[in-house]
Amino acid sequence: MPPSTTFSFLVVAPDYMDADASKRRNDAKDSHIEHMGKFGKAGILRAGGGMLPADNYDFSSGAKVTGSFMIFEAESIEAVKQIIEEDIFWTQSVWDHEKLQIIPFYSPLPIPPLMS
Numbered sequence: 001m002p003p004s005t006t007f008s009f010l011v012v013a014p015d016y017m018d019a020d021a022s023k024r025r026n027d028a029k030d031s032h033i034e035h036m037g038k039f040g041k042a043g044i045l046r047a048g049g050g051m052l053p054a055d056n057y058d059f060s061s062g063a064k065v066t067g068s069f070m071i072f073e074a075e076s077i078e079a080v081k082q083i084i085e086e087d088i089f090w091t092q093s094v095w096d097h098e099k100l101q102i103i104p105f106y107s108p109l110p111i112p113p114l115m116s
């Protein structure tokens with residue numbers, strides 16, 4: 001049963017930028033989507049996707065994903081951190097562990113569920 005009080009969190013997860021980073025991301029992508037999809041179906045993950053560079057943000061023209069963003073509705077920062085740290089993008093060092101941010105925020109409008 002979901003908790004009675006939840007809060008909104010923005011996660012900014014830049015990727016590591018070493019030579020093998022893109023390969024790790026591509027190899028782990030399907031497992032990552034499956035893992036996060038469970039939280040989308042549960043209404044905890046409200047939005048998410050790849051971050052693109054400001055100088056080339058046309059994904060259809062080959063812009064390179066440089067990290068991930070996610071919006072969660074959860075009971076605590078710790079709950080979001082647990083979801084992140086169980087994801088393959090964390091365990092396989094796609095996301096830069098030192099640069100990851102979990103930012104609480106307030107939205108005056110409701111954030112609709114990602115999936116129904």
